[in-house]
Amino acid sequence: MYETKYHHTDLSNQKILITGGAGFIGSHLVEYLLKFGAEKVRVIDNFMTGRRENIDLFINNPRFEFIEGDICNKADCDRACDGMNALLHQAALGSVPRSIKDPVATNRINVDGFLTMMVAARDAGIQRVVYASSSSVYGDHPGLPKVEDKIGKQLSPYAVSKYTNELYAHVFGLNYGMKIIGLRYFNIFGPRQDPNGQYAAVIPKWIDMIKKNERPVINGDGSNTRDFTFVENAVQANIKAMCTDNESAFGQIYNIACGNQFSLMDLFNSLKEIIGSNIEPVFGPNREGDISQSLADVNKAKTLLKYNPSFAFNEGLKITVRK
Ligand SMILES: NC(=O)c1ccc[n+]([C@@H]2O[C@H](COP(=O)([O-])OP(=O)(O)OC[C@H]3O[C@@H](n4cnc5c(N)ncnc54)[C@H](O)[C@@H]3O)[C@@H](O)[C@H]2O)c1
Numbered sequence: 001m002y003e004t005k006y007h008h009t010d011l012s013n014q015k016i017l018i019t020g021g022a023g024f025i026g027s028h029l030v031e032y033l034l035k036f037g038a039e040k041v042r043v044i045d046n047f048m049t050g051r052r053e054n055i056d057l058f059i060n061n062p063r064f065e066f067i068e069g070d071i072c073n074k075a076d077c078d079r080a081c082d083g084m085n086a087l088l089h090q091a092a093l094g095s096v097p098r099s100i101k102d103p104v105a106t107n108r109i110n111v112d113g114f115l116t117m118m119v120a121a122r123d124a125g126i127q128r129v130v131y132a133s134s135s136s137v138y139g140d141h142p143g144l145p146k147v148e149d150k151i152g153k154q155l156s157p158y159a160v161s162k163y164t165n166e167l168y169a170h171v172f173g174l175n176y177g178m179k180i181i182g183l184r185y186f187n188i189f190g191p192r193q194d195p196n197g198q199y200a201a202v203i204p205k206w207i208d209m210i211k212k213n214e215r216p217v218i219n220g221d222g223s224n225t226r227d228f229t230f231v232e233n234a235v236q237a238n239i240k241a242m243c244t245d246n247e248s249a250f251g252q253i254y255n256i257a258c259g260n261q262f263s264l265m266d267l268f269n270s271l272k273e274i275i276g277s278n279i280e281p282v283f284g285p286n287r288e289g290d291i292s293q294s295l296a297d298v299n300k301a302k303t304l305l306k307y308n309p310s311f312a313f314n315e316g317l318k319i320t321v322r323k
Contacts, residue, residue, distance in 0.1 A: 001191060002319045005310040006236040008036050008243065015040040016242070017084040017126070019071055019117060020091030022050030024193040025132065025185075025234055027057070029088055032235045034061055044080040045091065046070045048109070054192055071113035077120030086242050087121050089114065089131035092161070095199035096136060096289040099158035110161035115168060122176050129178055130241040131169060133253060134162040135186040135227070135294055144261075145297040148184070148253050156289035166253055173251040181241040181250060181305075183234070186257035186296050190231030190316060191323035203228070206268065207321055210277045220286040222265035227257040227296045230316025233309040240305045249304040257296035258309045270314060274321045 016033055020026040021043030027050075033041045042065040043055060058064040069076030071091045081087070092110045093099070099106035114131070121129055136159035141152030154160045162184075169180045187201075195204035206216040237256040241249070262270075268281055286292075301307035311319075 027054035081124035086128040103157035182253040230311035254301040255296035261295040
């Protein structure tokens with residue numbers, strides 16, 4: 001699909017459970033781990049927002065296993081954890097606006113589901129856990145770039161759910177000796193991200209619209225910024241977090257981004273240029289619960305995990321448009 005830049009040398013004795021592996025980031029983790037020789041890659045997903053076609057790519061690989069199951073169901077989680085030595089927890093209900101509309105569903109999947117899966121991992125003796133948190137945890141803290149230990153008040157139920165994951169991860173490390181690492185993703189994008197539906201992420205949605213010659217809506221005046229991050233950078237962070245031997249890396253939370261800020265207008269103009277369109281956007285109101293400026297300080301991940309984002313924003317955009 002595209003040339004991988006990060007090559008991990010030895011995954012041959014790894015048996016990894018990926019929750020949410022039929023989704024966008026999860027399916028990239030599966031692809032990477034199978035490609036670089038993991039002994040077993042098992043996915044649990046209930047297709048809440050994921051797609052069967054994302055796992056069809058791997059279904060004939062003898063090192064791949066799929067469980068159609070719910071992370072809120074302990075028996076499903078136990079079955080998924082059995083015999084595994086690492087857990088990459090990606091399953092969640094994404095989207096800030098969706099969480100504002102239905103906070104109960106967000107809490108059930110992102111908090112109860114997280115907890116159920118963590119207890120199953122504990123019971124199965126899985127020590128290594130890497131889980132997806134989010135830049136939304138920074139809430140109303142005005143500081144830029146965002147540094148891991150300076151957070152404000154969360155602005156949406158989604159952000160609360162991800163912050164709650166971080167709190168639980170801390171006490172699981174403390175009480176059960178698990179080696180848990182949280183990754184605060186900042187606007188991850190790439191191939192296989194779903195462009196459809198009212199809660200679609202901005203990049204796949206705009207690519208789809210611009211290609212169809214439809215005018216995308218920019219919420220606000222276009223000056224809101226994001227630290228857009230190509231998916232292989234997030235994959236690299238997961239693999240490095242899963243494999244690190246650095247004792248001081250465990251029990252920590254890391255920003256996963258590029259450390260560069262682009263406005264929505266920058267994004268729109270880059271996409272127009274890559275696609276070769278002369279369409280103009282429509283400007284709409286700011287979205288509830290949105291952070292206006294977002295930029296990560298990625299030094300902690302660079303220092304403790306040896307994270308080194310290898311795909312820049314524009315390079316990732318070109319791959320995503322081409323896919
Ligand atoms: N994409 C981003 O920019 C971004 C940013 C910050 C955080 N995150 C987090 O990263 C993770 C992966 O996000 P994504 O963009 O790949 O989203 P996605 O929606 O593509 O993937 C989530 C997967 O979880 C599955 N799932 C949902 N509820 C489930 C349940 N009860 N049981 C089993 N499976 C269930 C879905 O079917 C889907 O396949 C999520 O935790 C998300 O909150 C993503």
